[in-house]
Amino acid sequence: MAKPHQGQLRKLLSYIQPYWRQQLVGIGALVVVNLLGVAIPLVLRQAINQLETNLQPGAILRYGLAIIALATLMWLIRMVSRLVLFGVGRQVEFDLKQKLFEHFLRLDQHFFNQHPPGELISRATSDVDNVRRLVGFSVLSFVNTFLAYGFTLPVMLGISVSLTLATLAVYPLLFFMVYAFGDTLRFQQAQVQERLAELSDLIQEDMSGMALIKIYAQEPVEQRGFAQLNQELLQDNLALARTRSFLFPLFGGIASVSLLILLWLGSQAMEAQTLTLGGFVALLLYVERLVFPTALLGFTITALQRGQVSIERVETLLQESPQIQNSEQAIPLPQVQGQLIVQHLSYTYPGQSQPALRDVSFSVQPGETLVVVGLVGAGKSTLIEALCRLLPIGGGQVFLDGQDITRIHLSDLRRAMAYVPQESFLFSTKLADNIRYGDPEADMGRVEGAAVQAQIHGEILTFPEQYETLVGERGITLSGGQRQRTALARGLLVQTPILLLDDALASVDSQTAQGIIQSITALRNTVILVTHQMGVAPMADRVLVLSQGRVVQMGTHRELVQQPGLYQELWQKYQFEQQFD
Numbered sequence: 001m002a003k004p005h006q007g008q009l010r011k012l013l014s015y016i017q018p019y020w021r022q023q024l025v026g027i028g029a030l031v032v033v034n035l036l037g038v039a040i041p042l043v044l045r046q047a048i049n050q051l052e053t054n055l056q057p058g059a060i061l062r063y064g065l066a067i068i069a070l071a072t073l074m075w076l077i078r079m080v081s082r083l084v085l086f087g088v089g090r091q092v093e094f095d096l097k098q099k100l101f102e103h104f105l106r107l108d109q110h111f112f113n114q115h116p117p118g119e120l121i122s123r124a125t126s127d128v129d130n131v132r133r134l135v136g137f138s139v140l141s142f143v144n145t146f147l148a149y150g151f152t153l154p155v156m157l158g159i160s161v162s163l164t165l166a167t168l169a170v171y172p173l174l175f176f177m178v179y180a181f182g183d184t185l186r187f188q189q190a191q192v193q194e195r196l197a198e199l200s201d202l203i204q205e206d207m208s209g210m211a212l213i214k215i216y217a218q219e220p221v222e223q224r225g226f227a228q229l230n231q232e233l234l235q236d237n238l239a240l241a242r243t244r245s246f247l248f249p250l251f252g253g254i255a256s257v258s259l260l261i262l263l264w265l266g267s268q269a270m271e272a273q274t275l276t277l278g279g280f281v282a283l284l285l286y287v288e289r290l291v292f293p294t295a296l297l298g299f300t301i302t303a304l305q306r307g308q309v310s311i312e313r314v315e316t317l318l319q320e321s322p323q324i325q326n327s328e329q330a331i332p333l334p335q336v337q338g339q340l341i342v343q344h345l346s347y348t349y350p351g352q353s354q355p356a357l358r359d360v361s362f363s364v365q366p367g368e369t370l371v372v373v374g375l376v377g378a379g380k381s382t383l384i385e386a387l388c389r390l391l392p393i394g395g396g397q398v399f400l401d402g403q404d405i406t407r408i409h410l411s412d413l414r415r416a417m418a419y420v421p422q423e424s425f426l427f428s429t430k431l432a433d434n435i436r437y438g439d440p441e442a443d444m445g446r447v448e449g450a451a452v453q454a455q456i457h458g459e460i461l462t463f464p465e466q467y468e469t470l471v472g473e474r475g476i477t478l479s480g481g482q483r484q485r486t487a488l489a490r491g492l493l494v495q496t497p498i499l500l501l502d503d504a505l506a507s508v509d510s511q512t513a514q515g516i517i518q519s520i521t522a523l524r525n526t527v528i529l530v531t532h533q534m535g536v537a538p539m540a541d542r543v544l545v546l547s548q549g550r551v552v553q554m555g556t557h558r559e560l561v562q563q564p565g566l567y568q569e570l571w572q573k574y575q576f577e578q579q580f581d
């Protein structure tokens with residue numbers, strides 16, 4: 001059998017460690033159960049041997065009652081052992097899920113780009129479930145088997161050495177098979193778990209992109225893709241089932257062969273009067289007692305190997321460390337003015353050959369509004385994410401009020417900047433709670449104030465339950481523009497000195513967008529606004545033009561519109577389009 005990896009074993013012990021008392025109680029109960037399991041056939045042997053020579057109704061009753069009492073006690077204690085040990089499994093499952101979720105919250109966007117949601121969900125659910133079975137069922141089953149053999153064998157040997165050895169002669173074959181097929185089982189198990197994760201990821205992705213699938217009439221393609229993956233899962237499952245179907249019945253079969261040997265040799269021994277009837281019955285019960293845990297060995301091994309594979313899959317996630325962390329000497333930031341200085345900022349996404357930002361330098365003064373424009377893929381979003389340290393930029397490139405942002409405590413930095421991304425994500429909760437997400441204590445006055453600034457207040461009042469209206473699957477579906485303005489209200493509510501808006505008004509008409517910018521600039525925060533809506537550019541104090549990750553122009557709208565260059569082209573294009581609007 002594949003030996004549990006040292007690291008996995010250590011991990012397993014660390015999961016169980018907080019519950020060692022319960023584990024001890026459970027194992028203690030198993031010890032008692034197995035002692036009783038050994039005692040009952042002994043009582044029966046004595047009863048049979050005594051009653052064979054001297055049949056007394058009173059004695060039958062006494063023995064009968066003793067056996068019933070012992071069996072009831074055994075049943076009760078076995079129940080306790082199961083409750084306690086399975087309970088530890090459930091606790092470990094709870095802890096692991098909690099640990100994984102808390103770990104996910106610490107990781108950066110880069111990690112989530114590399115690990116699709118389906119994969120993460122599968123690890124946090126089915127893999128954690130496998131660990132639970134390993135801790136609960138496998139531990140119980142292994143300890144039970146060990147104790148069953150450990151306690152039963154000496155007593156069996158005490159009754160008859162030759163019969164015991166002959167009966168158990170087939171067992172080494174069983175252990176050999178477990179050893180020989182262990183690696184195959186483990187490999188096949190890992191394959192199945194991998195395929196399951198891929199499948200759940202595909203389901204997740206297709207469900208999210210259902211509208212696109214329908215618009216482009218790609219149902220047959222998606223169906224084929226799913227069928228192929230499902231087929232692979234089926235093949236892997238069947239391969240695993242073949243190995244198991246071959247192996248597991250053999251375990252039960254081998255154990256039953258031992259029973260046949262005992263019946264054959266035992267009856268001969270009784271004829272030769274080297275074994276009493278009581279001894280024979282006791283031996284029969286003992287061999288029977290070993291059949292169940294032995295036959296269960298297959299399932300125990302499966303649970304063990306599934307658990308081993310799953311520990312590895314869960315632990316690889318837990319070992320991922322966030323690239324964006326507080327520096328060793330993180331400095332607190334008491335009062336933020338809102339000045340940003342960017343010096344020679346460059347950034348290349350992992351795995352990319354070309355930098356997304358190249359030697360970008362500029363500064364924004366407190367209260368100033370800077371609009372960032374450029375063609376698609378110019379690096380605008382990358383710049384915004386670098387400024388609020390959502391990307392792991394190096395030190396000495398971005399300074400907030402003169403302090404290197406990589407040295408500012410992350411919680412201070414987050415309090416200094418609000419960021420409204422391109423994708424306006426809303427939680428499936430009430431509109432008011434979505435808006436006060438950054439400050440759950442905010443009262444309705446602040447919620448409504450932010451909604452007024454984001455020009456969504458009027459529309460919210462027309463909804464059936466106004467600010468109490470649920471958003472998402474169980475509530476109403478907002479239009480793209482309504483979502484964007486709600487997300488903007490969320491950014492405005494926290495009243496940070498710096499506001500970073502990444503194309504946050506793309507789905508809002510130009511006139512409304514201009515109205516919103518007007519109310520935002522009136523707040524006198526530092527605002528950096530990425531936009532494709534050239535109509536809002538003249539409202540900014542200055543404009544920064546990005547092209548292929550570089551700053552190609554910077555100045556006021558008046559200055560830039562006079563200069564030949566990208567800005568002039570973009571402005572002329574905008575004006576041309578306006579004529580046809």
Ligand SMILES: Nc1ncnc2c1ncn2[C@@H]1O[C@H](COP(=O)(O)OP(=O)(O)OP(=O)(O)O)[C@@H](O)[C@H]1O
Nearest residue numbers: 113349352356374375376377378379380381382383
């Ligand atoms: N997570 C990522 N991993 C790898 N490359 C990325 C990633 N995000 C963006 N890029 C690349 O970095 C470059 C800049 O992208 P960015 O999204 O910053 O451009 P943008 O100016 O905001 O574009 P748009 O106007 O379309 O939003 C592009 O070449 C893009 O392909």
